[in-house]
Amino acid sequence: MVDFENTEIAFRQKNKNQLRKAYWLFRMLASPTLVKVGSFFTRTAIKTRLPVSWALKPTVFNHFCGGEAIDACDPVIQKLGEANVQTILDYSAEGKESDADFDYTREQIIATIDKAKGEPNIPYAVFKPTGVARFALLEKVQEGDSLTQAEQLEFGRVRERFHTICEHAVKQGVPVMIDSEESWIQTVVDELVEELMFRYNEKEPLVFNTLQMYRHDRLEYLKDFTKRARQNGVYSAFKLVRGAYMEKERARAAKHGYPSPIYPDKPGTDQAYNDAVSFCLDNIKDVAVCVGTHNELSCERAVEKIAAIGIEADHPHVSFAQLLGMSDHISYNLAAAGYNVCKYVPYGPVKTVIPYLIRRAEENTSVAGQTGRELFLLRKELKRRKK
Secondary structure, three states: OOOOOOHHHHOOOOOHHHHHHHHHHHHHHOOHHHHHHHHHHHHHHHHOOOOOHHHHHHHHHHHHOOEOOOHHHHHHHHHHHHOOOEEEEEEOOOOOOOHHHHHHHHHHHHHHHHHHHOOOOOOOEEEOHHHOOOHHHHHHHHHOOOOOHHHHHHHHHHHHHHHHHHHHHHHHOOOEEEOOOOHHHHHHHHHHHHHHHHHHOOOOOOEEEEEEOOEOOHHHHHHHHHHHHHHOOOOEEEEEEOOOOHHHHHHHHHHHOOOOOEOOOHHHHHHHHHHHHHHHHHOOOOEEEEEEOOOHHHHHHHHHHHHHHOOOOOOOOEEEEEEOOOOHHHHHHHHHOOOOEEEEEEEOOHHHHHHHHHHHHHHHHHOOOHHHHHHHHHHHHHHHHHO
16 A cells, blocks of 8 residues: 655655745635636736736746746756656647647647657656647537538648657657547547557557546446457557546536536546546556546555556556646655656746646636645645654
């Protein structure tokens, strides 16, 4: 068993000032009103081109991000590596609309792949589909609407970006994870990713899809794809997360009058998540899984399952992942016990990653118990150091 309450290991790399700073940051995130007001003013400042970097960089940005450029993340990569925690560099551009922006993001992702090839502390690359594709276009494709000639060409460029990134990753021997999106564009994303998985996962798991397990159809999808992959002689590879768009999913379903695609309660999501992890581990010979969660119980059950089936803690097909600045008690204690552990390390100019930072703040506020758990452990470690 891994002791996730061992705060000495969890916060070993933080001095008292850094602990206090983290504590007050999570105190702010614990206030829904403060987060809502702060998000509103930040979005307004962006639209009106008011300077906000001076306020965000030393606080939220420095806590949740690695730097404004790839090389600026080097100190974070090195520090995490000293604790046997690896890094996934994530160029966190969201909400872009132009081909120029999408092409720039593609080049950033390719640069992270090149960085990973020469850096043992970076085991994966990652990209978000809407970082290289226009949301409205993906939505139109999924709905089956007729595309104009210009849109057909645009979607061709989207597919080309996906293939260019994954082809480069395969050449460099770097596995690449493709993040999930809202359900009303996820089907077309799945189709793009499946095409890549069938092409590139023949010899080893190099292309990973991401499943949001709060969707009640994802466990069946996982099992179905694994069956199809096995029939075609390729590896399945998945990052499993609970889900990031709960309020949006429910609101859209209600607005358009269709059944919500997500479980009505947390126990349903938890059960599906743990069942998905168990399924992947039971099929570990030709399935690779990244257990992407901040849930201690899910990590405990994964650790128990790994022991039960008798595979090594650092099996190459199994990893755990959390976000930089969150759940250090999970990441560092798992790493100390010998498991493969990664931190997602977002980077980019402050203004570029503001949508990501706002989403992080809002998720911390909406996930019951998340911020409270962070505060409890930070208080515990500060108290321990006073002895």
